Amino acid sequence: MKDGYELVYKRPDTLLSKRMHYCPGCFHSTMHKIIMEVVDEMGIAEETIGVSPVGCSVFAYDYMDIDFQQAAHGRACAVATGIKRSLPDKFVFTYQGDGDLAAIGTAETIHSCNRGENFTIFFINNAIYGMTGGQMAPTTLEGQKTSTSPYGRDVKHVGHPLRMAEMVSQLPGVAYCERLVLNTPANVRKAKKSIKKAFDIQKQGLGMTFLEVVSNCPSGWKCSPVQSLDFVGENMLKYYPLGVKKDVTANSN
Amino acid sequence: MAAKGFVEISVEGCKGCGLCVHHCPVKCLSLKMDDTNSFGLHYAYLSNEETCIGCANCAVICPDAAITVYRKSKAV
Ligand code: SF4
Ligand code: SF4
Numbered sequence: 001m002k003d004g005y006e007l008v009y010k011r012p013d014t015l016l017s018k019r020m021h022y023c024p025g026c027f028h029s030t031m032h033k034i035i036m037e038v039v040d041e042m043g044i045a046e047e048t049i050g051v052s053p054v055g056c057s058v059f060a061y062d063y064m065d066i067d068f069q070q071a072a073h074g075r076a077c078a079v080a081t082g083i084k085r086s087l088p089d090k091f092v093f094t095y096q097g098d099g100d101l102a103a104i105g106t107a108e109t110i111h112s113c114n115r116g117e118n119f120t121i122f123f124i125n126n127a128i129y130g131m132t133g134g135q136m137a138p139t140t141l142e143g144q145k146t147s148t149s150p151y152g153r154d155v156k157h158v159g160h161p162l163r164m165a166e167m168v169s170q171l172p173g174v175a176y177c178e179r180l181v182l183n184t185p186a187n188v189r190k191a192k193k194s195i196k197k198a199f200d201i202q203k204q205g206l207g208m209t210f211l212e213v214v215s216n217c218p219s220g221w222k223c224s225p226v227q228s229l230d231f232v233g234e235n236m237l238k239y240y241p242l243g244v245k246k247d248v249t250a251n252s253n
Numbered sequence: 254m255a256a257k258g259f260v261e262i263s264v265e266g267c268k269g270c271g272l273c274v275h276h277c278p279v280k281c282l283s284l285k286m287d288d289t290n291s292f293g294l295h296y297a298y299l300s301n302e303e304t305c306i307g308c309a310n311c312a313v314i315c316p317d318a319a320i321t322v323y324r325k326s327k328a329v
Contacts, residue, residue: 006326008258020316024269033316185313229272
């Protein structure tokens with residue numbers, strides 16, 4: 001380091017040095033990074049257990065230096081329920097994409113939220129199936145072209161995109177629900193605060209904490225990483241509005 | 254040494270996504286268009302060392318945590 005300068009930002013220790021397999025500019029990497037920053041800042045690496053899904057983030061356990069379990073497709077919330085019930089003092093989270101959480105795993109998601117299980121769900125919504133080659137997801141926007149909706153999503157035929165944060169926020173078991181985005185440095189900093197808040201609420205045992213992240217997929221959307229920021233801002237956020245959908249601690253602090 | 258800050262970018266850790274270049278408020282980062290890392294990607298580098306303010310916006314947005322940021326110490 002040069003004389004007269006101090007360190008203001010470095011890679012979090014709990015994010016392993018292994019190169020992540022995600023495409024350039026993918027918010028999955030950003031989300032992995034900031035979850036590990038929060039884990040480092042809270043000093044809870046030894047007490048945190050993640051559950052990874054099937055999808056692009058199936059290998060999440062390769063990058064985070066914490067305990068992990070990989071779940072069968074869509075079953076992350078069921079696995080996390082078992083882990084949290086048997087180890088209630090640990091911080092437990094699932095990390096799931098739109099295919100895992102909102103298609104094959106919808107039942108597990110809704111019922112674990114409804115039961116008010118005390119873990120945190122990180123739901124990464126990029127409106128497409130990245131890993132399998134860019135097919136339509138439950139969250140694909142109306143008119144959005146994918147390899148299985150080449151003329152754009154036709155809502156008369158396949159229904160409307162699912163707004164998961166709004167749906168689960170209706171359930172009594174959910175203590176905290178917010179939709180975030182990682183498209184600017186300010187929004188990344190804000191997302192970190194929300195992750196920390198979710199872990200704090202989990203520690204108090206108040207119920208399910210659900211964070212939906214509006215994400216990107218430059219490869220599946222067939223654009224550059226910088227162009228994907230425009231699609232997020234101009235299209236995704238119009239249908240998936242940001243903000244706190246529910247917060248049972250809102251009046252107490 | 255007038256610059257308020259400086260950054261170190263891992264050549265091999267960078268994926269050349271350009272998000273740091275896009276979000277740097279003083280536009281002092283660029284992608285190295287005449288060179289690549291071992292993955293064949295044009296990596297980011299500090300192209301204007303004089304203007305970096307050490308705000309860490311680049312490091313915060315970098316998905317792959319490839320950037321380390323330093324800022325001029327206040328107490329001199
Ligand atoms: S620290 Fe701020 S000014 Fe310096 S390169 Fe990064 S974004 Fe630009
Ligand atoms: S944001 Fe990170 S990965 Fe992307 S170009 Fe900049 S340093 Fe490289």
